[in-house]
Amino acid sequence: MNKPISNSQPAIELGDNEKAMKLVAEMLAGNIVDIRPEFDFTSELGFTYPAAEQVLAVKGEEVVSILESLADKGILRRGFFDRLLRCPQCRSVNLRPTTYCPKCGSGNIARGRVFEHFVCKYIGLEDEFIAKGRYICPKCGQELRTIGSDYQSLGLMRKCRDCDEVFNIPLIKWRCLKCSSLTAEDRVTEVNIYSYSFNEAKRGWLEFELKPKLQLIEFLKQRGYEVKENAEVKGRSGAKHSIDILATRDDGIITYNIAIGVKVAGDEIGLGEIFDFDDKAYDIGIHDKILIVVPGLGKEAESFASLQRIKVLEVKDLETVLAGGMPKPSQEVKREPFEFKSKSKLIEYLKRQGYEVKENAEVKGRSGAAHNIDILATRDDGIMTHHIAIGIEVAGEPVGLDKVFDFDDKAYDIGILNKVFIAVPGLTKEARQFAQRQKIKVFEVKELEALG
Numbered sequence: 001m002n003k004p005i006s007n008s009q010p011a012i013e014l015g016d017n018e019k020a021m022k023l024v025a026e027m028l029a030g031n032i033v034d035i036r037p038e039f040d041f042t043s044e045l046g047f048t049y050p051a052a053e054q055v056l057a058v059k060g061e062e063v064v065s066i067l068e069s070l071a072d073k074g075i076l077r078r079g080f081f082d083r084l085l086r087c088p089q090c091r092s093v094n095l096r097p098t099t100y101c102p103k104c105g106s107g108n109i110a111r112g113r114v115f116e117h118f119v120c121k122y123i124g125l126e127d128e129f130i131a132k133g134r135y136i137c138p139k140c141g142q143e144l145r146t147i148g149s150d151y152q153s154l155g156l157m158r159k160c161r162d163c164d165e166v167f168n169i170p171l172i173k174w175r176c177l178k179c180s181s182l183t184a185e186d187r188v189t190e191v192n193i194y195s196y197s198f199n200e201a202k203r204g205w206l207e208f209e210l211k212p213k214l215q216l217i218e219f220l221k222q223r224g225y226e227v228k229e230n231a232e233v234k235g236r237s238g239a240k241h242s243i244d245i246l247a248t249r250d251d252g253i254i255t256y257n258i259a260i261g262v263k264v265a266g267d268e269i270g271l272g273e274i275f276d277f278d279d280k281a282y283d284i285g286i287h288d289k290i291l292i293v294v295p296g297l298g299k300e301a302e303s304f305a306s307l308q309r310i311k312v313l314e315v316k317d318l319e320t321v322l323a324g325g326m327p328k329p330s331q332e333v334k335r336e337p338f339e340f341k342s343k344s345k346l347i348e349y350l351k352r353q354g355y356e357v358k359e360n361a362e363v364k365g366r367s368g369a370a371h372n373i374d375i376l377a378t379r380d381d382g383i384m385t386h387h388i389a390i391g392i393e394v395a396g397e398p399v400g401l402d403k404v405f406d407f408d409d410k411a412y413d414i415g416i417l418n419k420v421f422i423a424v425p426g427l428t429k430e431a432r433q434f435a436q437r438q439k440i441k442v443f444e445v446k447e448l449e450a451l452g
């Protein structure tokens with residue numbers, strides 16, 4: 001995990017486009033309450049979302065796909081509005097139903113009152129029986145006399161003029177008025193159209209995503225961090241973890257990785273979520289941990305976070321951090337490759353990088369013992385204070401395990417995790433292996449330029 005991580009991602013994951021963000025911002029501000037469709041059969045889809053189109057500056061399918069992606073993310077809520085039929089050939093919604101005989105498929109059908117003559121069993125439309133102001137059966141020529149006794153009315157039905165079939169329900173096909181194709185009822189495309197409203201449950205999260213998060217990322221970048229959102233990192237356990245914001249800065253001596261977790265909940269955030277975050281950071285070997293919480297932490301979670309050295313920022317704390325403004329000129333340092341030449345040059349280098357440097361620092365450890373650290377460098381970059389313990393060992397032969405072990409022990413006792421060990425003229429093999437395992441950054445130097 002010492003490799004700087006490049007290629008920062010787009011700032012936000014809201015349908016990964018700025019247009020969607022703009023629409024969400026308008027809804028958050030209350031400028032748009034509901035996004036309702038309006039029918040417009042001259043448009044490509046047959047309906048439009050005028051309010052959304054205006055903000056998004058796109059039309060048709062593009063608007064629908066943005067709205068749908070926001071709905072999929074739970075930011076918008078769908079409400080059923082209507083169902084439209086669409087021509088499967090040309091997608092037009094300009095369809096007209098046409099009726100056909102269910103027996104022979106002819107379109108030559110008539111609708112009207114239908115009579116049945118009991119005497120000859122003839123069934124026909126009322127029109128067929130009318131002759132000279134009376135009802136005469138067209139089949140047997142007898143006059144119909146009393147309804148219910150020698151004939152009956154079957155009610156309003158349809159009769160095929162080609163095959164004489166009498167039926168209630170005709171076959172329906174849809175004629176497309178745009179491309180003229182005819183589509184069977186079960187082949188026509190049905191489209192539900194929705195209105196969309198803002199999901200208030202997402203307000204807290206969105207308010208963070210849309211402003212402080214972007215500002216935080218900018219803040220980190222100004223301070224020389226490379227920033228990756230939703231970074232996928234493989235842990236020592238082999239598991240893959242996603243870190244909300246991973247900030248990496250290589251200042252020549254130490255590469256810093258900060259894992260930033262964002263927890264936005266409706267209620268206070270519990271211990272379980274803090275534990276998850278801490279666990280991930282541990283697995284990927286990151287000890288600089290920041291947790292941004294909206295609204296706040298429960299008592300138990302708070303004490304756990306402080307025990308695990310997780311810096312917890314509520315949005316108001318974050319605003320204070322961000323108000324720190326642009327980095328001071330001394331913090332805006334160009335990266336220069338570090339090469340150890342002498343202790344005094346190292347100190348100059350650290351100061352140029354914005355570190356406060358203490359030589360032969362006396363530090364009291366957790367055990368109560370006082371330790372002497374050759375160089376203790378401290379740098380507060382506005383969001384995180386980094387301490388580096390530097391041990392320097394100059395000897396006539398490769399420096400052995402015992403010296404590195406002592407140094408590691410001291411650093412552990414005083415709780416410093418960024419460890420640099422400079423060995424002149426180098427390390428023994430065991431010492432080097434130990435240093436690697438303990439994540440001590442080692443500079444093995446052949447000889448000193450001058451006595452430093």
Ligand SMILES: [Zn+2]
Pocket residue numbers: 117119120121122137138139140141142
């Ligand atoms: Zn008859």
Ligand SMILES: [Zn+2]
Pocket residue numbers: 101102103104105106160161162163164165
């Ligand atoms: Zn027919």
Ligand SMILES: [Zn+2]
Pocket residue numbers: 087088089090091092176177178179180181
């Ligand atoms: Zn069509």
